[in-house]
Amino acid sequence: MNKQLKTMIAFIVISLCISSSLAGQTAVYASPPSIGTNAYASAIIDVQSGRILYSSNGDVETRIASLTKIMTAIVAIEHGNLADKVTVSRRAAGKEGSSIYLKLGEEMTLSNLLYGLMLRSGNDAATAIAEHIGGSEAGFVFLMNQKAEELGLTHTQFRNPHGLDADGHYSSANDLAKLTAYALKNKIFAEIVKTKYKQAPNPYEKWNYTWRNKNKMLNMYEGADGVKTGYTKKAFRCLVSSATRNGQQLAVVTLNDGDDWRDHQKLLDWGFKHYPLSHLAEAKQLVPGSNLVYGTGFSYPLEESELDKVKATVALLDQRSVHYSLGERGRMNFYLDGEPIGTVPLYEKGSARIKMLDSRAAEESFTQFQKLNQQQEGWLNKLKSWFK
Incomplete structure (x- = not known):
């Protein structure tokens, strides 16, 4: 019997051992209790793995209001330069609905526009971003639908970058969960959507723009770190939230839900408890x-x-x-x-690859140590200044 075959047989045994150790002794487990919401459609997803843990009417295609802007933001981040100055067109400045009150000809960085888009749900910001990145709103919508196809969102189609009601503009709870899980893995997107408060330069006033995040979950739920609110008269209340606990990040989607804040807390609790x-x-x-x-x-x-x-x-x-x-x-x-x-x-x-992992871990530990030292020095300097 050759060495490789012996190794293969050993691995088959290893495979069985791993399965047995995961199973433990034979036991009867209860299924997780059912959970209901006030939403027409809903879903829970584990962000890292992409596993959908719960879904109700998850593949039903429906209006999604400003949850559209999740796609707008990630497409802009992936295709644009955050330092770019974006000039506001007449079409963008006059866009109806929720707004950050941009003025015709005003210039704002793409980075700040993205904060205005996600924290205050600015339709004017969405239009300005779309025209800058796509050359036109239609050009940007093409990129949005291209991204949806790339991500396998088979129940999604976009007609605009802001989410105002339009025929043929729709998604589903499951698709939005998958999109959100993808977007949250982007550090820039994740940083924006967890921000509670943002200021940006205002060229027309002595004071800055001041934006507070509309997502109340950031203050209502321990570990909350995103994502987006939405509402139109036809879509009704829509919400995507996310939270991280014990190293696990979950995202929840509800569409047409009159009690969304409470439902999201309940769904997140259920997900963390039953699918750790x-x-x-x-x-x-x-x-x-x-x-x-x-x-x-x-x-x-x-x-x-x-x-x-x-x-x-x-x-x-x-x-x-x-x-x-x-x-x-x-x-x-x-x-x-x-x-x-x-x-x-x-x-x-003991291979070179494993030694490399050890070296990287040591380097990361040293970096964390340096950061801690810097923080302590900062605290000491503050204390010294107080007692002067």
Whole structure:
């Protein structure tokens, strides 16, 4: 029996061991309790994994009001230069609905326009952004729909960048959840939507623009960090919120919900309680019965009864492959009910790649130490100034 075949057999055993350790002793688990809302459609998604944890009328196509601006913002961030000066056109300055009160010919950076877009839901900001990035509103809408197709949002179609009611302009709770999960992985987007208060230069007054975020969840829910409100007379109240607890970020979507603030708190609580992150692999952890270690950690949101449904198998790499030459030896593939949920690269214990991970971890620890020192020095200087 050759060495590679022996290794393969060992990995099959390892796979079974991993499945057994996840399952524990045989037990009967209760399914999570059902939950209802006042929304016409709703969804909960785990941001990192993209797993939809709850959905009601999730694929029904309906009006979404200013939740449209989630797509407007991410397209602008990906296609634009935040430092660009955007000149406000007559069309943008005169846009009806919610506004940050831009004036014809006014110049504002794309960065500040994005804050006005997401904190105050400015339709004038949306139009100015669209014309700047897309050359015209129609050109920008093309980019929006192109992005929707790229993300696999099959129940979404845009007709404008602001969300005012228009025939053929719609999305669904599930699609908005997927879009939000994608957008929140962008650091610029995530920073904007969690901002409670923003000032921007106002060229026509002695005082700055002052924008307070319309998203009350930022003050109502522990760990809240986004995302967007919406309302029109036909779409009614729409809301996307997000929150992070214990290293897990969830996003909730409700469409046409007269009690959205309360429903979002309830849905977030339900998601965190019943679908916490299960840590299936830790970086540098030794794979039982081998000299291989995980190259990265891997966590996945699992309901208690799903723990014994997780399986893990190893795929060995061809020694002639590029990845093998770069140090990777195999991949641990994780499945839930037979469906793939994640993959972790495997490396030899003590290899150059693992030493690199150790070096990077040490560097990050030193950087954190430096930041802490700087903070302490700042506090000391403040104390000294108070006692002068």
